Amino acid sequence: MRLKFHRLSKSETKELIRRLEERFGAWSKRSEAMVLKGEGVTLYKLDDVVLFESDGEVVPVIDERNERLLAMMPSVKVDSGAVSRVAEGADVMRPGIRSVEGEFGENDVVVVRDEVYLKPIALCRALVNSKELVGLSKGRVLKNFHHVGDETWRTARRLLDDHRIT
Numbered sequence: 001m002r003l004k005f006h007r008l009s010k011s012e013t014k015e016l017i018r019r020l021e022e023r024f025g026a027w028s029k030r031s032e033a034m035v036l037k038g039e040g041v042t043l044y045k046l047d048d049v050v051l052f053e054s055d056g057e058v059v060p061v062i063d064e065r066n067e068r069l070l071a072m073m074p075s076v077k078v079d080s081g082a083v084s085r086v087a088e089g090a091d092v093m094r095p096g097i098r099s100v101e102g103e104f105g106e107n108d109v110v111v112v113r114d115e116v117y118l119k120p121i122a123l124c125r126a127l128v129n130s131k132e133l134v135g136l137s138k139g140r141v142l143k144n145f146h147h148v149g150d151e152t153w154r155t156a157r158r159l160l161d162d163h164r165i166t
Contacts, residue, residue, distance in 0.1 A: 024069055061152060091124070
């Protein structure tokens with residue numbers, strides 16, 4: 001994948017911070033941001049986190065370095081039978097969900113975690129709100145759009161692990 005890298009201007013960084021503050025609260029105004037654009041993916045590095053653009057929304061990449069932000073988002077825990085399928089990109093079916101943390105509306109971003117280690121394995125768009133989900137016993141309830149091992153994850157990991165963005 002061919003990537004283009006550049007630092008964001010002060011006004012672009014300010015706008016990115018404004019978008020993040022809407023979801024995650026206060027952010028350092030002295031942050032420096034970088035962007036990487038590739039085929040179908042836009043990654044941002046702001047301070048110690050890596051984010052990406054999805055449907056006009058900036059969300060954290062699934063990575064332990066982003067746990068602070070991922071912990072602020074609503075989540076579901078899935079059983080061990082669902083973990084491998086979801087980690088490969090499958091949508092989340094209601095029978096695989098063990099618990100729901102936080103409230104979310106339809107189309108909100110939800111973190112999917114494995115029930116044993118509580119590690120984030122995917123980000124999904126809710127197909128139903130959290131109250132409806134609890135009342136269901138079957139069906140597809142979360143649409144997977146980012147998971148461990150996908151192109152966005154691999155690009156972010158490669159760049160962070162190789163220290164190409166610091």
